[in-house]
Amino acid sequence: MSGFNTSRAKLNAFLIEIGELSYFATRFFKEAFKRPFEFKEFLYQCYNIGNRSLLLVGVTGFIIGLVLTLQTRPTLMDFGAVSWMPSMVGISIVREIGPIITALVCAGKISSGIGAELGSMRVTEQIDAMEVSGTNPFKYLVVTRVLAVTFMLPLLVIFGDAIALFGSFLVENVKGNVSFTLYFNQVFNALEFGDIIPATIKSFFFGLAIGLVGCFKGYFSTKGTAGVGKAANSAVVFTSLLLFIIDFIAVFVTDIFYDL
């Protein structure tokens, strides 16, 4: 019976958290369109979030491109379809692997970073100090960060995709003597708007989820320094779960519109 009660309490806590996150998201959309706009802080956060993640996204993308090509090549050779490699890699990276891997990497880096930063600001009363000075901390801290991640993530995805394709090209060039022009010609011939547009749209939603969850966890952080660690950790876990749910919905919707 106590096991049942514990599970029920956990489910209740989870549902309450979902409710609070929804309220937080609603407040974000309301505040985002209200004056005054914190444009300078938004630009700073764009630079900060984009620039800080560039190397990590680049290295991850490069390795994904290399590994994907190296592991797929033998199978395609068995079927005599190795010439399809650029098309296959191009489509899989642009449609799915690029956006989800970049988003997961950013969930680990950006969402936890925002969670820890806002969490420490909360427990050291910096957010209260901001409010007392007449600045709306939600607008200054949350709206700017969420918007910055939302706009930066699609750019990081495009960057990550490009690096991944370059990594794949290097393998093809070394193993199959395929030229740069031929490789990318085949990649772009295989790609359609139906591949690029849904991937870009879902990247915006990935960014929104990363920013919102990171800010939500940090903004309502409690219980001192232990709470800051918990905020950072739960931001990553919750964001990662949310990313897969968004991805599933995005693929489902894309399937309806583009008839995959």
Added chain:
Amino acid sequence: MVLEIKNLHKSFGDNHVLNGFNMQLYQGENLVIMGKSGSGKSVMIKCLVGLMEVDKGTITVMDNDITKLDQKSLDILRADIGFLFQGSALYDSMTVRENLEFPLRRHKRKFKNHNNTEELVIEALKNVGLEHTIDLMPAELSGGMKRRVALARTLILQPKIILYDEPTSGLDPITAKEIIILMQDIQKTYGTSSLIITHDVDCARVISDRMILLIDGVDYAKGTFKELSTANDPKIKAFFKQ
């Protein structure tokens, strides 16, 4: 009278922190509110600036009932209320200069005659004797210096009332004394009214014009330091034996 609290109630679940607290703060006076840790002093001071919603009661600051003000009016009123936080609450990611400039960005109208915010920042830092720290980060400052910079940030908006939340907590006795002297100097120079929340008896003795003891969520006793420290009530006596 610049500030008045009437019948203030605040609870967190079943924990009734304030149970009908009353107080008045007069122009130019230093009012000390003493209470044990967890007695609701910080909750009361946060209710005063609208950081927490009250359950019941009224808080009148310079003829404005802050429990009924909209956000815009509250923000304007906050320019006249300085708040020194217990842990200084300096913004970690900003330099001392940026920390002091931050409150000015929302209250430009109040300083329309000052074209240069740099002058205001330097003047505020001079008041606390730390003009040489202007380009340092908060992490590079000692605890006492952080408290002084926080005080400078509080002063930069030229408030009429300053609320001090445990101004000497976490400081060594010498630095604590320096902060108390600084608070007295500020009061003399600017004629501000100060509400000081503390459980430091020495601080209360030096700085208070009048005191209120916050016990069991109510204003249990009022008077000067001398009156309260010589009272026969066991609850009050126990307090001054700390």
